[in-house]
Amino acid sequence: MSKVTVVGAGAWGTALAIQAVRAGHSVTLVARTAEAVAAIARNHENGRLPGVRLPDSVTVMDQLPDASDLLVWVVPTQHLRTSLLKLRPPAGGIVICAKGVEVGTHMLPLEVAGDVTGDRPLAVLSGPNFAHEIAAGLPAATVVASVNADLREQVRVAFGTSTFRLYGNDDPIGAQLGGAAKNVIAIAAGVVIGAGLGENARAALVTRGLSELCRLAVALGGRAEAMTGLSGLGDLMLTCTGMSSRNFSLGHALGQGRSLEAILAGRTAVTEGVATAAALVARAGKVELPICQAVAEFLSGRKTLDQSISELMSRPQRDE
Ligand SMILES: NC(=O)C1=CN([C@@H]2O[C@H](COP(=O)(O)OP(=O)(O)OC[C@H]3O[C@@H](n4cnc5c(N)ncnc54)[C@H](O)[C@@H]3O)[C@@H](O)[C@H]2O)C=CC1
Ligand SMILES: O=C(CO)COP(=O)(O)O
16 A cells, blocks of 8 residues: 555546545545635535545645655646645655646646656656546546656556556657647537537547647657557547537537637636647647647637638648
8 A cells, every 4th residue: 555645636636536545545635725625524525526425534635745655746737837836745756637738838747847846757647537437436547658667657556446447658748748639629529519510520620630639749759659549549539529528518618609708707627728729839839730729719719610610621632
């Protein structure tokens, strides 16, 4: 049994804490505020993952415990930096679970972690994993990517059970780009369905979105194979097909004509693709990402839906 500390008591952090208990570990869940700690203690449940009882063995606190064997950071990308600066993790490996690109710096999550905490073993956990299904113990698989093989193994032991399989690889850039870009493509897929453009259009969009992921990974030092694995295609399949995805459902509402402001005002959970779209396009530089770019322009209000669709459909036709 090892001491696993999960930082970030959102839906995913809570599900991962439950999964680490299932895997036989002693688990601490770190929430952002004392109020959040008290609410979880009172209800034996986290409002961000309603209907799921948190095991009594999970210690909930608003700071890091004195000792951890493994730190798992499950804070949204745009808050990753401030949370690391605030909690100042001690030396040792960290697993980052955010899926996005930081606004302003255009850094990927592991780059942000390295920037704040210095040289240390880092890993990314990313794959097709809706929090409520993992919390319920339904069968699923994911990717742990790190250049540090010992850390990969530690993460496998921390979370692996008969219902949750972890596949390792040494391409953290590919895994992070897959997780970030699929959120943007999922918004586009939601728009397509919400606007009534049809299943053909979605299939074409997701497939061409996968091409964007592959191009981007190779250009930024990752591998195209990562994009056809769980953290690329796997997560695209999950988040581009159903309303359980916050990114897809946001796109769906946009496609039905609702405003971005009204949609965001009605939700407290993070929808990573919104801030990530423009940051990802900026990070890509000269790499062609027409769908991600169209999402960024549409979200910013620079283009209407009709303009975006017409531009995507009138691009020069070429070999696949
Ligand atoms: N919900 C899901 O099914 C999955 C989510 N993810 C990723 O995990 C990350 C977290 O997502 P969720 O847990 O779903 O988000 P959430 O919206 O449920 O909760 C976000 C949590 O982050 C906390 N937070 C915000 N700012 C913070 C700060 N400065 N310091 C510490 N904590 C802070 C909030 O208090 C909240 O508890 C995102 O990058 C998401 O893309 C990945 C896989 C599955
Ligand atoms: O990343 C996720 C599942 O793998 C969660 O997706 P959403 O943030 O779109 O709900």
